[in-house]
Amino acid sequence: QGQLVQSGADVKKPGASVKVSCKASGYTFVSDDINWVRQAPGQGLEWMGWMNPNNGNTGYAQNFRGRITLTRDLSINTAYMELSSLTSQDTAVYYCAKSGEQGFDIWGQGTLVTVSS
């Protein structure tokens, strides 16, 4: 079945960067892409980008290009999302999600990132 467990909530100042981790278990980490999706308070889902854990290839949504970096550490089956130049508009819950045949079939629990001075 598999599981994705994300790092805990974080508070950042405007202009800073945040790095969220997503640890996979219960399935073969390199078999499927890991995606990142965010949800601002009271808003809808926004796809941010994908990463192929097998080869490290990535693709980013237009809105985040230049500010987002997706990486992974195969030794600990963990994916990372780093977002830079944060503003208050980046305050949101950030999710990682595995994409397979059945769509985004496994989701992390979400990580609340608050950007505040």
Next chain:
Amino acid sequence: SFELTQPPSVSVSPGQTARISCSGERLAVQFVYWYQQKAGQAPEVVIYKDDKRPPGILERFSGSSSGTKATLTISAVQAEDEADYYCQSSDSSGTWVFGGGTKLTVL
């Protein structure tokens, strides 16, 4: 990039059928996926590749797609179905897009 358009809200009484639409040009050539998100929880896929149900998803949930419009149908709606529903699709470059979401209210 492309867009997917959903109605902001749908309301039905218990036992009735709820239909949630999703429109977008890419739906004519790409699959649509549907997600249910209950308050305070991560989304969960309820329909994939237009009309397929993942294991564990009730038969009351069904999907269809024709041309540039897809529909999620929930039969015999129950109070527990109250949630936000999102459609999702992709383009040929691997970009994913979500619809704006539809809040289903069970009256």
